[in-house]
Amino acid sequence: MSVSLGMSTRTLGSDRSAARAAAVSGERERLRRDARRGKLRGWLTTLLVSIAMLVIWEVAADLWLSDRGVIAAPSAIIESLISDSDLYWRNFTATAWIAVRGWFIGNVLAILVAIVFVQFPAFESIFLRLALTIFCLPLVAVNPILQLTFTPDTAKVTLAALAVFFTTLVGTMLGLRSADGGPLTMVTAWGGGSLSKLALIRIPSGIPAIITGLQIGAAAAALGAIFSEFIGAKTGLGVLLINGLMSLDLARVWSVAVLVTALAAIPYALLGALRRWVAPWSSTISTAPAQPRAPHSLLRRTVTGVVFTVASLVVIVFAWWAYLKVFDLSPFVGKGPQDVYEFLSDSPEAADNRSELIGALGTTLLHAGVGYIAGLVIGVLMAVAFVTFPVVARVLTPLAVALRSVPIIVLIPLLILALGRDLPGVVAITAIVTFFPTLANTQTALGQVPADAAVLMRSYDSSVWTSLWRLQLPYALPSLFASARIAAPTAILAATLAEWLATGDGLGHTIVSARAHSEYTQLWAAAAVLTVVSLIFYAIVTWAERAVLRRYAPAQLA
Numbered sequence: 147m148s149v150s151l152g153m154s155t156r157t158l159g160s161d162r163s164a165a166r167a168a169a170v171s172g173e174r175e176r177l178r179r180d181a182r183r184g185k186l187r188g189w190l191t192t193l194l195v196s197i198a199m200l201v202i203w204e205v206a207a208d209l210w211l212s213d214r215g216v217i218a219a220p221s222a223i224i225e226s227l228i229s230d231s232d233l234y235w236r237n238f239t240a241t242a243w244i245a246v247r248g249w250f251i252g253n254v255l256a257i258l259v260a261i262v263f264v265q266f267p268a269f270e271s272i273f274l275r276l277a278l279t280i281f282c283l284p285l286v287a288v289n290p291i292l293q294l295t296f297t298p299d300t301a302k303v304t305l306a307a308l309a310v311f312f313t314t315l316v317g318t319m320l321g322l323r324s325a326d327g328g329p330l331t332m333v334t335a336w337g338g339g340s341l342s343k344l345a346l347i348r349i350p351s352g353i354p355a356i357i358t359g360l361q362i363g364a365a366a367a368a369l370g371a372i373f374s375e376f377i378g379a380k381t382g383l384g385v386l387l388i389n390g391l392m393s394l395d396l397a398r399v400w401s402v403a404v405l406v407t408a409l410a411a412i413p414y415a416l417l418g419a420l421r422r423w424v425a426p427w428s429s430t431i432s433t434a435p436a437q438p439r440a441p442h443s444l445l446r447r448t449v450t451g452v453v454f455t456v457a458s459l460v461v462i463v464f465a466w467w468a469y470l471k472v473f474d475l476s477p478f479v480g481k482g483p484q485d486v487y488e489f490l491s492d493s494p495e496a497a498d499n500r501s502e503l504i505g506a507l508g509t510t511l512l513h514a515g516v517g518y519i520a521g522l523v524i525g526v527l528m529a530v531a532f533v534t535f536p537v538v539a540r541v542l543t544p545l546a547v548a549l550r551s552v553p554i555i556v557l558i559p560l561l562i563l564a565l566g567r568d569l570p571g572v573v574a575i576t577a578i579v580t581f582f583p584t585l586a587n588t589q590t591a592l593g594q595v596p597a598d599a600a601v602l603m604r605s606y607d608s609s610v611w612t613s614l615w616r617l618q619l620p621y622a623l624p625s626l627f628a629s630a631r632i633a634a635p636t637a638i639l640a641a642t643l644a645e646w647l648a649t650g651d652g653l654g655h656t657i658v659s660a661r662a663h664s665e666y667t668q669l670w671a672a673a674a675v676l677t678v679v680s681l682i683f684y685a686i687v688t689w690a691e692r693a694v695l696r697r698y699a700p701a702q703l704a
Contacts, residue, residue: 189540191540195537200220203217203219203220207219212396217396217400218397218399218401222396222397222400223397223400223401223404225397226398226401227404227405230398230401234386234401234402237382237383237385238383238409240382240383241368241371241372241382241383241406242371242409244299244302244306244371244382245306245367245368245370245371247303247307248303248305248307248308248309248310248367248370248371249306249307249360249364251303252307252310252311252314252363252367253311253359253360253363255307255311256310256318257314257318257356259273259277260314260315260318260319261318261344263315263319264319264322264323264344264348270319271457271458272457272458273458274458275458275461275462276458276461276462276465277315278312278635278680278681278684279465279677279681280308280311281308281311281312281635282635282638282639282676282680282684283308283673283677284653284654284657284672284673285305285373286642286643286646286654286657286658286661287657287661287669287670287673288305288308289305289373289374289376290377290661291475291480292374293377293378294475295473295475298378298379301374302371302375302379305373305374306367306370306371306374307370308370309366309367309370309373310363310366312632313359313362313363313366313583313632314356314360314363316359316628316631317356318359320587320624320625320628321351321353321354321355321359322344322349322355323348323352323624324352324355353421353424354421354590355587355590355625357417357421358421358586358587358590360417361413361414361417361418361421362582362583362586362587364414364417365410365414365582367410368406368409369406371384372384372387372406376388383405386398387399387403421590463483466482467482479666481669481670481671483674485667486667486671486674489667489668489671490671499668499671503656503671503672503675506651506653506672507652507653509652509653510638510642510653510654511679513572513573513576513644513645513649513652514576514638514640514641514683516569516573517573517574517575517576517577517580517640517641518576518580518633518634518637520573520577520580520581521576521577521578521579521580521584521633521637522581522584522629522633525580525581525582525584525585525588525633526584526588526626528581528589529584529588529592530588530592530614532585533589533592533593533618534610534614539589546585557578561575567648567649571644571649572641572644572645572649575640575648576637576640576644578640579636579637579643580637583629583632583633583636584626584629584630584633586629587625587626587629587632588622588629590625591622591625591626592618592622599617603616623694624695627687627690627691630687630690630691631684631687631688631691634680634683634686634687635680635683637683638676638679638680638683639680641654642654642657642676653675653676656668657672657673660672
């Protein structure tokens with residue numbers, strides 16, 4: 147009797163377990179089916195919205211925009227690409243080869259330097275300002291100097307690599323320092339050193355941020371390659387672009403814009419897929435903070451900062467002098483620190499020289515400051531929209547990449563026509579160049595909130611906006627500030643480009659005018675002033691970053 151009762155109990159338990167397993171399996175299948183349907187609906191919505199945008203573009207161009215010389219219709223672009231396919235393909239491959247080599251070289255160097263900086267913080271304190279200085283050099287001044295220093299092909303690849311280097315450097319450093327405190331403490335407890343932490347924890351944890359840097363670099367390399375072809379090149383999309391603008395061939399100009407967008411958007415999408423494939427675990431890692439360091443006294447921090455700043459300035463001045471000597475630039479073209487100092491301090495015209503540069507600098511700072519804030523705000527808002535509403539990301543990501551990768555010289559006629567040559571037009575140009583790193587880094591960070599934290603918020607029945615405000619945005623602060631640091635010098639560079647191409651004022655116009663009149667001392671002086679201001683701008687953002695992260699994300703501090 148008891149044996150039969152025990153067998154019945156076990157049978158009943160087995161039936162219940164089987165029923166639970168079947169219920170769980172059915173629920174999982176239902177969730178997978180709903181996910182597939184939701185994904186299909188999302189892509190269908192994306193397709194319909196994209197078609198609607200193309201129709202609006204075609205109608206607007208035919209009715210108004212093409213006649214005003216602003217934008218070509220999609221049908222005209224397609225016709226131009228088909229009729230001159232050999233011409234476009236030949237020049238596309240020339241530009242792509244420059245961009246690919248610059249992208250590869252710039253990213254490899256950036257990743258290696260980031261590893262050195264993270265492993266040896268003293269090197270970062272001294273040499274990061276040198277990397278920032280290189281990044282801050284005005285393209286309108288760097289391009290002709292590179293053409294005089296290297297062979298034409300090497301100069302183009304170098305400019306593309308320079309356009310990539312700094313953004314990948316900052317993104318990689320951010321990723322390597324995003325490693326969680328728990329695993330790092332465990333490696334230390336098992337006797338591992340800094341190399342073990344790097345290989346086992348930091349590099350795997352940094353993969354998402356590193357790949358995001360590579361994505362941003364794809365657009366930067368395309369832009370750098372195009373810009374390198376504006377002076378002295380015989381082939382390439384940059385040459386076609388200039389020819390199209392000079393001949394008022396609107397279809398050719400926008401065909402080049404489409405090809406450059408593809409040159410940046412295709413690797414951007416492929417690298418995004420790679421990130422999701424190689425790092426699916428990135429949103430499930432615990433965020434245990436690293437062991438906090440004992441805070442140093444204010445006096446020690448101040449003395450250390452002054453020492454490293456002075457050392458950085460010495461390294462920068464030495465690198466400037468070494469560049470002139472190693473590449474044996476003509477004294478007529480290559481001006482050293484002493485020449486610039488005399489131009490601003492000791493020459494009879496020094497007061498007039500300073501007055502001219504200070505006046506131009508004030509104009510550039512106004513353009514850059516307003517555009518910087520606008521670019522950051524737009525980038526963060528778009529990142530929030532992309533994460534909250536995936537269909538928005540599918541529809542607008544190609545447009546965002548296009549705005550970053552299409553040569554700004556193509557967009558300037560549209561922006562100037564719509565907004566004028568005054569402050570609004572320049573701010574729009576600056577914001578377009580500034581917002582893309584903010585969008586890419588912030589979107590990645592918002593989408594990588596650890597699963598356990600997200601589950602905790604859902605357990606309290608928090609809304610999407612509550613989770614965004616209390617969890618996702620605080621978690622994304624390191625990426626947001628990294629973007630703000632990248633955008634600080636970028637805003638100044640974009641302002642000088644706008645001044646060169648549109649407004650005819652500011653330091654951008656001063657540099658171009660000095661180059662046109664062979665006033666190379668003024669050119670180097672303006673570039674030096676612009677670089678110093680960019681360094682100060684960067685330092686202010688870095689100070690704000692450390693103040694915020696010290697409270698909300700102390701593990702991210704070096």
